[in-house]
Amino acid sequence: MEPLIAPSILSADFARLGEDVSAVLDAGADIVHFDVMDNHFVPNLTIGPMICEALRDFGIEAPIDVHLMVEPVDRIIPDFARAGATYITFHPEASHHVHRTISLIHDHGCRAGLVFNPATPLTWLEHVIEELDMVLIMSVNPGFGGQAFIESSLDKLRQARKLIDNSEYEIRLEVDGGVKVENIGKVAAAGADTFVAGSAIFGSENYAATIAAMRAEIDAASQ
Ligand code: DX5
Ligand code: ZN
DSSP states (O other): OOOEEBBBBSSSSSGHHHHHHHHHHHTTTOOOEEEBSSSSSSOBBOOOOHHHHHOOOHHOOOOOEEEESSSSSSGGHHHHHHHHEEEEOOOGGGGGGGHHHHHHHHTOOOOOOOEEEEEEGGGGGGGGGOSEEEEEESSTTEEEEEEOOOOHHHHHHHHHHHHHHHHHHHOEEEEESSOOOHHHHHHHHTTOOOOEHHHHTTTTOOHHHHHHHHHHHHHTTTT
């Protein structure tokens, strides 16, 4: 699968979000990673469906990858689908009925993903992998941008890669947290194909140069 660069707008300039998201897409990003936090499932509070809709109204056409760090999840899914989400991913701990939540996402016309915290085992995949469009491996504990990459995530990515390849379904393997130019090569080598990066992109002087450097590292890792 084509590698996708997914800047996390958690590190964007919220006072001029539409322009900053346009800029990062013009600089070569593929999809927009949209972090939703509720000060309950995770200790931070961010943005909801109104902001997603505002980005669509502003003219953002790229896929929007909504990462729900909220509990409960089901109530808010139709709102995000209406607001223009492309992917909706959620944490299994935040849903009482994981299979039902995946179906709800699909019923509303979006692609569904399951997110694994650093301590969450991949066994959750056993009975639902064939229902998924994306598996997201957290390489930090969710809640904040700018945290250090947890090295054990590389092993977990390799395991997830095997499970996805064995399933023979078209499932994206996304990684989220602490990804930067310096480590994206080994993350790609471990099997990720969708790369969230917040502070590394939005905190850089030149988005295009940073994204190009990331792509070069990904390409080199796949040689
Ligand atoms: C963390 C979020 C991430 C975060 C990544 O809870 O899910 O998407 O924005 O930020 P960086 O790339 O700065 O670690
Ligand atoms: Zn995220």
